[in-house]
Amino acid sequence: MGLPVRLIAGPGQQNDAARAEELIEGLKADSVLGDKGYDSDPLRQKIKDQGGEPVIPPRKHRKIPIDCDYALYKERNAVERFFNKLKHFRRVATRYDKLLANFMGFVKLASIAIWLR
Numbered sequence: 001m002g003l004p005v006r007l008i009a010g011p012g013q014q015n016d017a018a019r020a021e022e023l024i025e026g027l028k029a030d031s032v033l034g035d036k037g038y039d040s041d042p043l044r045q046k047i048k049d050q051g052g053e054p055v056i057p058p059r060k061h062r063k064i065p066i067d068c069d070y071a072l073y074k075e076r077n078a079v080e081r082f083f084n085k086l087k088h089f090r091r092v093a094t095r096y097d098k099l100l101a102n103f104m105g106f107v108k109l110a111s112i113a114i115w116l117r
Helices: 017-023 041-049 070-086 090-094 100-116
Strands: 029-035 053-055
Touching: 017 041, 029 070, 041 053, 053 070, 070 100, 090 100
Parallel strands: 029 053
Antiparallel strands: none
């Protein structure tokens, strides 16, 4: 649990939610966990279309509140634990590489090492 299945990177100024639909494309899951930053109707619909249940707390600006399984939402810390493990690799944590392709190569290498532990 908490191991990476797919990694996608984008420009540093782009928010994470912009690539979320691309990230989950073709992946089958009973539920998809995300924080409030991922609360969007298109992403929720994409998750449902793939047969999953979105476990994303609604943002405050929603006029019609959406239910969220907060007991299951607590499992999202597995994602945070993965990123903590990833930051133990100095080259990834400090991002010495200027090119995204080189940086992602080391992120994937570090992810493989985490999988093998």
